[in-house]
Amino acid sequence: KGWAENAARQLEQDVKNGASGLKIYKDLGFSVTDISGKRVKVDDPRLDPIWEKAGELKIPVIIHTADPKSFWDPMDSMNERWLELATHPGRKRSNTDPAPWDTLIAEQHRMFKRHPKTTFIAAHFGWYANNLAKLSELLDEMPNVVVEFGAVIAELGRQPRMAKQFFTKYQDRILFGKDSWVPEEYTTYFRVLETEDEYFPYHKKYHAFWAMYGMGLPDDILKKVYYKNALRIIPNIDKSLFPD
Template sequence: MRSLLYLPALLLSGVIACGQGQSAKSTQPEMPLGFEEYDPVSTLKVPEHKLTKSKYPFIDVHNHQFQMDKEDLNKLIGQMDDLNMGLMVNLSGRGFANDEAESTKFLDNALANVKKTSPKRIALFTNINFSNVNDKGWTEQAVKTLEEDVKKGAKGLKIYKSLGFSVKDDKGKRVRVDDPRLDPIWAKCGQLGIPVLIHTADPKSFWDPMDRYNERWLELKLHAGRKRGPNDPVPWEQLLAEQHSVFRKHPKTTFIAAHMGWYPNDLKKLDSLMKVFPNINVEIGAVIAELGRQPRASRAFFEKYQDRILFGKDSWVPSEYATYFRVLETNDEYFPYHKKYHAFWRMYGMGLPDEVLKKVYYKNALRIIPGLDKSQFPQ
């Protein structure tokens, strides 16, 4: 009889337990896990040196600020101070207006804003408007505008990847990166002593089949517009060959290849290009994930070309600089990158020597980009 008295309680506890089990089960992802859901927490116990500021003040040669003509720059300077960024190069000097007069006004206002607020902390590069490239006299006018912009205070020229991709003449024909109409522009940069920071193409994986073998599969799934067909608009190899043709034709002009020329994952190939073209330098914007998975090869490359590598980041997300500092400065092992869709693999620090760090962080930029204030940087 006593056992029967306990039966309702047992049944009730069983119902509760069953309900809890169902609730717990419902919070679990369906099995098997997909690649996007799988996000294991490492059990590895190793020394960690999480950095929020760089060891030395640095110059970011690849940055984009889109409202510098009117924004309060004091907030930006404060964010730079938090990172120990001594100087920012805003490559979007003329903004993105298609109208030449509007972009000139944007540059003039941006230069005035910088001069008023922070002339020692921010530098601007100018840009080229290719919309009327087929017009008679376009080349001469572009060269004249370039000269005027440099006289106003522009420190260099930034070429966007639209050249080679989407820039077309009045017949709808793609304008090649090495189009002869542009030769006077590259030559003028050499005469003026200003560098050309040029972005051509995108990662090779964007042209590859989007299948299980593509390292950028997740990025291409999340950002479908980045996927290209094998000939969209031409093969990847052709775009870079056109860029290299420009380097070859203009040995007296200093070039900075954005994103390490899209060869950060093939340092042997990049090494061969650095040998062939002594007038090119590289910056590391958006490719630290490639360097962080091959720390020994990366360190050897940085030591070999320590006078020709510059710090760059590209997108302005202050929290992401920590990954760059940690890869460059520490010997940390197996730490996460800040975007899974860029790199699902872990990072390893290069532990660069101080003298190499100083060159990458600021010395090379001070030498290559004219007119930057040197007073805030160590010798």
């Protein structure tokens, strides 16, 4: 009792010390348990003071909930992530490890809706990069949510026309994202976003075995995705470091 209130006070002090946002890893919903040993749900009301404080402080909360839905699906010839799961067996999930995918995602969405004054960044396109029609519905329902596309660029690159329509419609609510600092991998991201190249490979064979295509986004949208949206959403970034 009182843990979330203490965490909220700590967050306030962290912001005074220069913090510009809050990152919530997938441990919440996966492995975090309470004193009784029960899984702490993503939308556990005991955590509400933290999300409310983030909104009050006008800092975004970037949250990674669950993993690709394929990690919950049967590991057979119909699973596009079969090779990834075969080479990284620790990523396989089930309805009891820790909970069904739909349950985890629903918890996240309820939390988003319960705190409309807090800006949430749904990591990895909220795991809906392979269903942009559904993600579009969700963004329309939750105007306080923005997305980033770390580790899901391959999903966008195989549906360039739909992805370009999505980026055009939600150009103010998409952030450039990358899971790790591996400079040679950025070429793939830039190629999908900026060019109209056709039928080129992803940089990890186990992650996406299909070919991709460039969206050919215009410069005004690219600037928003690369930095202008971040400058608006994340406080304390030195705007003088970026062009108009």
